[in-house]
Structures are given as structure tokens and as C-alpha cells.
Amino acid sequence: MRICTWNINSVRIRLDQVMRLLSEHQPDILCLQEIKVANELFPENLGEELGYHHRLIHGQKAYHGVAILSRLPFVKAEPRYWCGKEDSRHAWASVKGADGKAVELHNFYVPAGGDVPDPEANDKFAHKLQFLAEMAEWFQERRKKSNRFVLMGDLNVAPFENDVWSHKQLLKVVSHTPVEVEALNKVYQSHDWVDAVRHFVPADEKLFSWWSYRARDWQESNRGRRLDHFWVTPALKDKLAGVEVLSDARSWQKPSDHAPVILDLDL
């Protein structure tokens, strides 16, 4: 089973990129974040001719929005809201593996959190911390239902030193502050998650999935961060078959600022 997560930063202006990704990499399931479109305006036939007949669109006008496109039928699928807001930041679907057992795929777009890393001074940062706290709580309950989960998406936190271009220079920059990393760790502990990407890429190796639009040359400056993640529950750990950050996509025409990430499972 091949799964891909990608913060597309508007699906409508990047239809070609989505098609290119689907045809070149053939994921069974594509989870998108920041589609920035209301459900009724989501491109109707996106991926249909390539076999992606199953979809869950959880859109929103102008902001946020997540979607799941799949070649595999859904056993169940559900959009969810968090923190009492009507932000579309989470959708999940379960699909059957080759072993006939279901896997629950959770697609998240965690709030970015604004510029000031202080929940007292910045409501967006407070919301981010609350969102992560709710995620941890929710998965504590959810784990009672199944032990085969994949959690993926733009979690907007780069937890490890080598998940950012400069640990020292980013300690006070939203996405890499200790308080966010701590909040993310609480989620990580909520279902004994395994970081599927770091399972394959050693902790001392720098790895990024996002590069700002503001650099003159993103590759040359390479001031990236690893904001996009794949986690799996322990029952899937021995099914992990490989990961890849498709950083080439950051150089495509009119790129998203995030690269797609691919996970292969022996399922």
C-alpha cells in the first residue's frame, strides 16, 4: 500500500501537479492539506481517469481544507472538526489491506500558529497548542477501537534538531519551539506512535519537507523544515517498507511550498 501526504497550498491552481504526482508515483491514497476550496468547488473529476474513484473532501472557502483521494474503497470515512471551530483540518478513512484487515488513515492539517510563540499574546499559537492537546486526548480514546492507524499530514511542528536547518536559530521560531515539541510529543505518546520517516532516515541526518517561498533560491539556501509527517501504530511497524520526500516537486512550475511525502506499507 502506497500512501502520499501533501500540503498542496490550493488544489485548484495545482491540478497539473496533482496529476503528475498521481501518474508518476502511483499512490493508492493521496491525502491533501490546504486545498483552500469549498466542497462544492473542488475539481470534480480530479484523478478519476487515473482510477481515484473514492474521495472524501473536507473543504472550506479560502482557508485550510483537507481531502483524501483513493483507488481503494473506503470501509468508512469521516470529516472532523476540532477545538469547537469550523476549520476543516482533519479527515480520516479506513481501507482494507491485502490481509483483509482495515487500516485507519488520519489526514491532519495542524494550525500553523502565527508568528509569536506565546499563547497569552497570540490566539493562533494558543489554538495550535489546544489543537495538539485535543489530538492527544482523542487518540487516547480512539486507540481502543483499533491498533492499525496511520497519522499523516502537515503537523506544522519540526520536532527534532535535524528537522530544521538550524536548531539554534529556530528555537524561538514557531514550528520548533520547545512548548510545541512538547505538545506534539504528547500526541506521539497517545498511541505509542512510530515516526515512520525517521524509522528510515537517521536522526543525525537533516531532512526537510517544507521550504519558504521567501528564499531567492530554496535549494541553495536550503533553510527547510520537516513539517510533514507519517506516523504509524506499533502493529504496523513491521509493515513499514519505505519512505520518500519528493523534494523535486518543490522545483516544479508554480510549486507548493511543501513537498509530497510517500510511505510504502507491506499491506
Next chain:
DNA sequence: ATGGTTGAGAATCAA
């Protein structure tokens, strides 16, 4: 410390 760019959708807001 600052400014740099992109997208939605119509003036900013968010990232």
C-alpha cells in the same frame, strides 16, 4: 531586527 513570496478573493488575512 527585518524583509523576503504565495494564495484566496477582493481588503486584507494567513502562511
